[in-house]
Amino acid sequence: DAVFLFLATLIFMLLLNVKLTLYAMIPLPIISLIALFFVRLLFEKFKSVQESFSFMTEKVREMISGIKIIQAFQQEESESKNFDELSRDYLGKNISLIKIWGTMFPLIFLFAEIGMAIILLVGGQQVIFNELTTGELVAFFSYLGIIVWPMMAVGMVTNVFQRDNASYKRINKFFEEKPDISDTPDAEYRDIKGDIKLENITFSYDNQTILDNVNININQGQYVGICGKIGSGKSTIAKLILRVIEPQSGRILYDSVDYRKIKISS
Numbered sequence: 001d002a003v004f005l006f007l008a009t010l011i012f013m014l015l016l017n018v019k020l021t022l023y024a025m026i027p028l029p030i031i032s033l034i035a036l037f038f039v040r041l042l043f044e045k046f047k048s049v050q051e052s053f054s055f056m057t058e059k060v061r062e063m064i065s066g067i068k069i070i071q072a073f074q075q076e077e078s079e080s081k082n083f084d085e086l087s088r089d090y091l092g093k094n095i096s097l098i099k100i101w102g103t104m105f106p107l108i109f110l111f112a113e114i115g116m117a118i119i120l121l122v123g124g125q126q127v128i129f130n131e132l133t134t135g136e137l138v139a140f141f142s143y144l145g146i147i148v149w150p151m152m153a154v155g156m157v158t159n160v161f162q163r164d165n166a167s168y169k170r171i172n173k174f175f176e177e178k179p180d181i182s183d184t185p186d187a188e189y190r191d192i193k194g195d196i197k198l199e200n201i202t203f204s205y206d207n208q209t210i211l212d213n214v215n216i217n218i219n220q221g222q223y224v225g226i227c228g229k230i231g232s233g234k235s236t237i238a239k240l241i242l243r244v245i246e247p248q249s250g251r252i253l254y255d256s257v258d259y260r261k262i263k264i265s266s
Helices: 002-016 018-024 027-065 067-071 076-128 134-175 234-241
Strands: 194-205 208-218 249-254
Touching: 002 018, 002 076, 002 134, 002 234, 018 134, 027 067, 027 076, 027 134, 076 134, 134 234, 194 234
Parallel strands: none
Antiparallel strands: 194 208, 194 249
16 A cells, blocks of 8 residues: 555656656655665564574573473573573664664655655745745645655565564575485385384494494383483484484384385384
């Protein structure tokens, strides 16, 4: 509706006085340049704010899920300081965004008002020289006031678009990520019953061996508990069985079939 309103008002202004309309349109290219300039800034600022918010919420989730460990090792003060730093970073990026946002709208309004000042100057001279009636000048001011709304709409739409665009880019980046583990060419779909066997499994993190020649046999319906100290490989075994990661050597069998020959979707 803003575009239609702008075009309709512009036509009425041209029909009333072409010369005065052209003078009134002088600020429009400047407003367009301002909008284009702030489009890029707003995108980067919105992206930065959302990334900071993501880090902060992830830290909260991590602290809540590991609250017993934090209390056991008396790390409350350290974790509080870390969260405080993340909060301050989020606050700072929001303030930076608001500064950009708060600069864009006043600039748009400023040049919109400059258009009215031009109308007052040029139109006033035309009224003095009887080239324009007082009623037509008042009508021109009314039309220009109507045109200001589409100018405001440009700023608001730019703001909303860049905020949503930043969210879209982050989500799209996530969907475009390709998994490190994929089906082998000879993989087939199988109906898995539940027998799991780990044969001579070895796995390392950064040249530090976590699992060395591990063998585990889990029958269908059997419950198995794995105990050990932190860093002993309990979570690693679970990730290997779920094929989130793959062993450096050895193999894992589902129902006596190497799980590399079974489609991940199975």
